[in-house]
Amino acid sequence: MNFNNKLIENAVDEISKLPGIGKRSALRVVLHLLRQPKIQTQGLSQSLVELREKVQYCQNCFNISETPICGICRSHSRDSSMICVVESIEDVMAIENTAQFKGHYHVLGGVVSPLLGIVIDDLTIVQLVERVNKQNIKELIFALSSTVEADSTAYYIYKQLQKNELKISTLARGIPLGDELEYADELTLGRSIIARIPFEKSFEIH
């Protein structure tokens, strides 16, 4: 596509570097901004620069933060003896939105993956082990993806921490709430038969 205008071309190029936005959508964004008051573009631009300049990672849990220690780690109303181990800050947001967890987090930054070239040292596993050893941690909850890579990463961490007197659990796997049985995949269905729960316990979930 030829825009006959260097400024538009630049802006379209920069916008189309973003995930999920092609040249055509980028042009739509550009023409939209041109139609709106200047203040909107200034606001957008400033929020992006501020975001990138000021966001840092919590030195304790590696969640995003505006301060060296994040709001969750600083909060007095949260249980600091429980750590929920997640892959990414997206996962922290997802779990926070359920309002079902009131402990602390630890963001690994991914899982070990030979295919993607992610090794143990790329993740914050050493820091997690250190936290467990130094802080008064009673329970660790693995809230990782249901993949081979995530499972083996969890197993590696489990092995590192086994000697501690620590309760280690992982997320329940099974049929998602609201799903119809006939559409569940075989593996999940099979596993959830094996891992069936006492009927009285199912009331707690609903």
Add this chain to the structure above:
Amino acid sequence: MNFNNKLIENAVDEISKLPGIGKRSALRVVLHLLRQPKIQTQGLSQSLVELREKVQYCQNCFNISETPICGICRSHSRDSSMICVVESIEDVMAIENTAQFKGHYHVLGGVVSPLLGIVIDDLTIVQLVERVNKQNIKELIFALSSTVEADSTAYYIYKQLQKNELKISTLARGIPLGDELEYADELTLGRSIIARIPFEKSFEIH
């Protein structure tokens, strides 16, 4: 969605004001920028501000421009006696990309639409009439949408300029090239039977 972070919330809010981007995609963009080097965010932000500050509208044809008169209007290799009347700058880009037109443009800024509250004074019709009267214009080509509103806008302009010795044409309507006949809509098919062209002329198009 709760992001637990004011900077992320601000950025997501600003990004999700853009067309075609919801909160979830905006968050993806934000987390992507956080993972990339700072220079990418700076480049994006700067290109947007520059775009909004420096882009202006050509005083002659109302196309976007970096100078008071746009590159197309200034070009010596283009035929200034032909004006292609379009609704928007997107249409200029679309026609430029065909490389089939070497005249000048006139961007109306929309079409008259009582439903959307767009009246004649919102458009650049007065300026178009002035151009035709003052400049040496020989042909006017309407390249507008195929809608009732566009048709009546074209008709209004046609009435204003009828007294001039001016060739006025409009885009050919018919079956799009490459389309299968059975999928063409009835109206287009019917019209293209009525407006059939001599077989020899069809060679010029292909």
